[in-house]
Amino acid sequence: MNKSQKGCDLEKCFLCSNTVPEWREAINLHKQNLRFKKGEVIFSEGQAVTGIYFVYSGTAKVHKKWGNYKELIIRFATDGSILGHRGLGSKMVYGVSATAVEPLVVCFVDIKFFEASLKTNNDLSYKLMVLFAEELDISERKMRDLAHMPVKGRVAQALLSLGEQFGLNKDGCINLELSRQDLAAFAASTYETVFRVIIELTKEDLVTVNGKQIRIIDRKKLAELTTGGF
Amino acid sequence: MNKSQKGCDLEKCFLCSNTVPEWREAINLHKQNLRFKKGEVIFSEGQAVTGIYFVYSGTAKVHKKWGNYKELIIRFATDGSILGHRGLGSKMVYGVSATAVEPLVVCFVDIKFFEASLKTNNDLSYKLMVLFAEELDISERKMRDLAHMPVKGRVAQALLSLGEQFGLNKDGCINLELSRQDLAAFAASTYETVFRVIIELTKEDLVTVNGKQIRIIDRKKLAELTTGGF
């Protein structure tokens, strides 16, 4: 982890880009830029909340442990995303962990200052509220998927949403180098099962694989796997 | 469904109880009291958002369909809860359904008015934001449980949280008459499996059953079933 005071463009974060200038100025006084290498932990489940992180560049996974060996990746945070905003609730403890999966630059904002801002800046808290409403929507959809969708559908869903979030590079592959381990944790399954499912998807010409890269070929048929057939 | 203009005590709703008087007065002009019988639908997944509902009394289940026959109950809404607040996001469509499981009285507030209030009343949007943060926390924990916890643990978790939310009556039973079907949907399992699990729990002296009533005997051991053994 490396500190620096320059290079952070808060405009990228939607919470800041359209909000009152006072907040931007104020946050510039209180922010602290932090860098994390791949694999470094930003914060951990159970830790006391110290502040909130605005992702400037790079990627982090937001995950939750089960036992000592299992985890579930809740979401990925990229440019403009916010990390640790769950600290706002009543109990000031992070409910999830965040770990860099690509070299990460974030702006750290002290929680006290952030809370104070929210209480005076209506635009800010309104936007955060809307953001949360959307995350809740996603979260509830995922809960249903976890409960009723077979692994194949969950992998398809995982690939589709990764493609949407990270885009495709010139080869048409998902623009994120993700270990199979992490893909499995994101699809809420195991390494081996995800492996086999991807082979299946390859044989059905829905995706192709070279190395860690996965290219989505038939988005439509993939999407069909994610419906309950209503 | 039955309309009436009196008998709704918004003080019960934490969003109103401590907020500025202007909002309480304004909402009293815009609210509409609605009654729903057991089994009646308040709103359905996919419908356009019309407004937001404050639960005054009774109970509703918030659920999501999968295919034509499966569903997942996300949560239960009781006195003081809010329904339909997910409509605040960008796409104005309810992502879940809400159905009364006990005779329900709600205050309906038009979404336009509610949005306008949020944009001018900072206290209100701040509180809603905090509420969402807490719900997100719960939602993410549930996601992990769904992914990694076996059915027995999920049933235990379901019973514990029902006990917490609805309290216990004089017999020590969970203070909610819930069909086994609904309990299964809440534990994200099937009728038969939940049935068998409850028999197991009975034999292990963690709960007792008479009819639809379930009494929690050993809260501590139940809670043990809900951990991954860290």
Add this chain to the structure above:
DNA sequence: CGCAAGGTTGAACCGCGTCAAGAAGTGTGG
């Protein structure tokens, strides 16, 4: 070159969802 870390594959096991069928309640009309 050798070890470590991840990739690949097969086989066994088992949790739990599914189906089926009978029992026991619950309501309804005659």
Add this chain to the structure above:
DNA sequence: CCACACTTCTTGACGCGGTTCAACCTTGCG
């Protein structure tokens, strides 16, 4: 008050999907 239908409960048997374990094979790296 009984007969009938209809839902909810209860139990057994079965089998599939998916996790787990274990072994072997790559690949990268010091």
